[in-house]
Amino acid sequence: MRIILLGAPGAGKGTQAQFLMGKFGIPQISTGDMLRAAIKAGTELGLEAKKIMDEGKLVSDELIIGLVKERIAQPDCENGFLLDGFPRTIPQADAMQEQGIKVDHVIEFDVADDVIVSRMAGRRVHPASGRVYHIEHNPPKVEGKDDITGEDLVVRPDDQEDTVRKRLAIYHEQTKPLVDYYRQQAEKGNCEYHKIDGTKPVEQVSEELGNLLD
Ligand code: AP5
Numbered sequence: 001m002r003i004i005l006l007g008a009p010g011a012g013k014g015t016q017a018q019f020l021m022g023k024f025g026i027p028q029i030s031t032g033d034m035l036r037a038a039i040k041a042g043t044e045l046g047l048e049a050k051k052i053m054d055e056g057k058l059v060s061d062e063l064i065i066g067l068v069k070e071r072i073a074q075p076d077c078e079n080g081f082l083l084d085g086f087p088r089t090i091p092q093a094d095a096m097q098e099q100g101i102k103v104d105h106v107i108e109f110d111v112a113d114d115v116i117v118s119r120m121a122g123r124r125v126h127p128a129s130g131r132v133y134h135i136e137h138n139p140p141k142v143e144g145k146d147d148i149t150g151e152d153l154v155v156r157p158d159d160q161e162d163t164v165r166k167r168l169a170i171y172h173e174q175t176k177p178l179v180d181y182y183r184q185q186a187e188k189g190n191c192e193y194h195k196i197d198g199t200k201p202v203e204q205v206s207e208e209l210g211n212l213l214d
């Protein structure tokens with residue numbers, strides 16, 4: 001199964017990707033996590049991406065398309081994958097089509113901007129795995145520690161309120177047009193399009209996703 005998770009920053013893509021990975025046994029391809037790993041490793045790509053990400057802007061289409069193309073060619077993607085944070089612009093979606101990468105489901109997470117701003121303030125992440133928590137809505141078993149490894153959780157550098165607002169503005173300008181893009185694809189019978197209410201509690205969103213993808 002090939003799935004695109006489409007939604008604003010903080011809409012819950014990474015959280016539900018964790019659930020869907022377990023349920024369907026397909027890997028999560030998070031371009032954000034891949035870029036953060038490159039920053040941590042100090043690669044050239046990481047150096048180039050860091051400043052852009054810290055400012056809440058988008059990394060160039062060219063760079064991202066190359067990264068995803070390489071990742072999708074790996075053997076673990078043979079039976080499907082979850083795209084989290086990609087495509088995020090019309091040129092990225094066009095590049096996927098040109099390369100013949102088809103998807104079965106596009107899932108849009110609907111969450112209002114104000115809800116997102118308050119959610120981001122409580123987000124904590126485990127950088128090595130990409131696991132995501134929220135201090136109130138989805139707390140770890142032990143405060144400040146990852147459930148599986150027990151390692152420290154951190155605050156993402158792009159989660160300060162002014163940066164979140166900038167990321168939201170860019171989402172509306174550059175990523176939201178993908179809603180119409182994929183609705184049209186669905187009308188042509190190329191994929192299924194689902195819009196879900198991302199403001200419900202984490203477990204309810206998971207349940208809804210599980211039902212509609214089963
Ligand atoms: P990326 O890492 O993709 O960030 P994003 O899209 O902005 O999305 P987030 O990871 O912030 O949110 P999410 O939807 O995964 O929400 P989460 O589940 O964590 O990208 C970062 C940067 O990398 C970009 O700004 C850009 O610079 C660059 N980049 C990445 N991809 C790119 C691309 N394709 N092209 C160009 N540049 C790219 O949830 C958020 C919080 O809410 C958590 O605390 C969670 O616990 C909580 N939560 C989740 N669901 C619920 C719920 N139902 N109820 C209550 N709380 C909830």
Ligand code: ZN
Binds near residue numbers: 014030032084
């Ligand atoms: Zn994410």
